[in-house]
Amino acid sequence: MRRGGLILCGGRSRRMGQPKAWLDFGGEPLLVRVARRLATALENQGLLVVVAAPHQNLPDLTADHLRLGGMEIRLVHDDRPDRGPLVGLAVGLAEAARRGIQRVYATSVDVPFLAADWVRFLFDRAEEEGGFDVVMPEAQGFRHPLAAVYCAASVAWAAERLIAADRMRPVFLLDQPDLRGRTIPEEELRRVDPALATLRNLNTPEDYERALADESAAGSVERAALADSADRDDSASGCETG
């Protein structure tokens, strides 16, 4: 089965006050970080579709530049601007289906802690029991359509139908009679992503600052652990030679 990834990065970033795709995170734009993490979950194979607003200026996303191995990256644009993420999903899923991708993990661009295990877990759940069209996490009292796995062809159609009916909430995809949908409960999600870090999205400058601080604290802990284990290695070799 061919798997793909879909990153939505249109939208207005009104609360953030600057385009989220370009936010610097660990020395690279947030879109690049999220693309890299999603590509890791897909083992750098298949297709990554980025759906932008018309004329949106984005960081360089060529696969060579990102060193994403055999992964293909396609940039497409909303054909109905400013109508929200359901349009981005419809356009991106249709593109994936045209390119022979069966299922897609769809994410927003503002999730710096997206976990590869979460993505793989949802694909696995989608492939159970004859296959599901929609696999959507349900956690912290909400359903999360922008952290979910979709069957590209069937859900692209259903999204168009919802748009035509002016039912613009992606969560409605779960209730379509011709789609096989399932939600994944929080306790199962926490087994692969204990803090639900994948769901941590950045909407405001405060969210961004807190995320940067947490990333930097996590980096310090990691560096301290590495230094500690290097010290222990030194002392161990000291014993051996003594």
Ligand SMILES: Nc1nc2c(ncn2[C@@H]2O[C@H](COP(=O)(O)OP(=O)(O)OP(=O)(O)O)[C@@H](O)[C@H]2O)c(=O)[nH]1
């Ligand atoms: N392609 C596309 N993506 C969208 C659209 N609207 C929102 N998104 C993306 O969907 C995700 C969630 O968007 P929101 O945080 O709800 O909206 P936003 O426009 O980013 O921010 P606000 O203006 O503050 O609401 C983000 O990754 C957005 O980039 C859209 O019309 N088209």
